[in-house]
Amino acid sequence: MEQMNSQDASVTEPMLKVEGISKRFGGVQALQDVDLQVDTGEHVALVGDNGAGKSTLVKILTGAEHADDGSFWFAGEERHFRSPLEARRHGIETVYQTLALADHLDVVANLFLGRERYLLRLGPFSVLNRAAMKTEARALLERTGVQIPDLGAMIMGMSGGQRQGVAIARAAGWGSKMIVLDEPTAALGVQETAKVEEIIHTLKDQGVTVLMVSHNLRQVFDLVDTIWVLRHGRMVGARKAAEVRPQEIVSMITGADDASGLEFA
């Protein structure tokens, strides 16, 4: 998909537009007058040092926290999500660092948790259509490039990469408009990180909009179109990944005027 220029918002309606969001926790100004824009189909990274306010911003956008000030538009409508569930109903799926998976259910049940398919509808006694869910689950995992050998296996015994894969597949699966990932690979090893990056790559090919938080600049440059930088709760700016040198992003993160001498790790 061809990249939209984020300055050129009049051409296509952005998926997400954030204006002037502020949030205070007691004495800490976690966010101060923050703007952000994510275009349809775009992959965007939100970077910044520890405590810069990345998770807070993500939580506000996904209904887990509420802004003191400012507003945002999602898919063309102004929204004030009161809960993650409400955000989800409107098409924002979030994969948190602490993965929301049920350990003792199998992969299929986890993918369909909260939106089960039925053979027979009888309220809580509704009988599950396990065959249909399994077929759909297999297609979904294939589409997102998540490799799970045994769909009937419990989540319990799975590697961190596989779990993250299931969580992302679930988020990607249900016609959601945008997927939000907060540090999707922070707890993973090298190989598992590569797997999850492949999955995110596959989402790009399918035109799924992604907003991700990451501390890993190599990953950010590999995966996203636009990088937004937060520092001390303020949005410092946005750069096209293809047009910026990593050193410049580092100096935006740290606030150093002169990035010379800083090596890109």
Add this chain to the structure above:
Amino acid sequence: MAVVAPPSTDDRVTHRSVTATLLSRPEIGALLGVIIIAVIFLAAAPAFRSVDNIGTILYGSSTIGLMAVPVALLMIGGEFDLSAGVAVTTSGLAAALLSWNFGLNVWLGVFLALLISLAIGAFNGWLLHATGLPSFLVTLGTFFVLQGVNLAVTRLVTGGVSSNTISDMQGWNSAKAVFASSLKIGPVDLSITVLYWVLFTIVGGYLLLRTRAGNWIFAAGGDAAAARAVGVPVTRTKVLLFMGVGFGAWLTGMHMLFNYNNVQSGAGIGNEFIYIIAAVIGGCLLSGGYGSVVGASLGALIFGMTQLGISYAGWNPDWFKTFLGAMLLFACVANVYVKKKADQR
């Protein structure tokens, strides 16, 4: 980075072995327990071998199993109910005292007792939600409250410590037929509670493994916050599970009433632990999110066999509780061990 080729997701290739799957079932420890206990008593107690006694053993098991099934579901859903034992007595007393005091048809008393039992369950669930306290504390509270209510209300209405007999009142005979009759199948006298118990096990097992509610119970018990985040109505699920325990308490309470003609107001205390033990022997984790209904019923069967086996074998029944405690520890260790083995395959 290259685009990934579609992976093979054919799960037939890497199915785990049948033994591993079997061993990883939560009820495997309880099944082994049933076999071991049966073998011990078949060898040690001649009366245990008599077909006539099967009915007696199953009866003892059923009075526990009727409660162990809903208690297991509740535990898988992540909560305890310490008031389950006295709630049985409350239900029996409610039916007896309401019928007697107001001269109601017994069936009306039975129906009111059902409402009261379900309300107690709903109250436990609501209190859990409203206070945010662990269910151990909340139901410890209702346990004491109900215990006091049972004694005080009974004394208020009858002046004594047990309900008046209502066996001469309208509806008694038909209600007794429903709650406390027995059927003769061949040489075996089978109490109707055994049928209810089997029914509970089938319905509960099906609910847990084949329905949406089952998935929600596992999810709510495993990680409530995670379940909520994906849209599982955790609070509603838990309230309904507590009401399920209330329903079991009602059925058990009605049996007690119609079987013994009256209800002792101090009865039922301590039984909550028997139910929990049956569920835990059956593979339920105290932390929630894991367990089995069939396992809980096997746990109840172990209880019934042990209780009667000890007396049939002529052993001193004083040791019964000790035996039960040892069984509990043994079953838990066996469950953990078998699970580890299964995971290694």
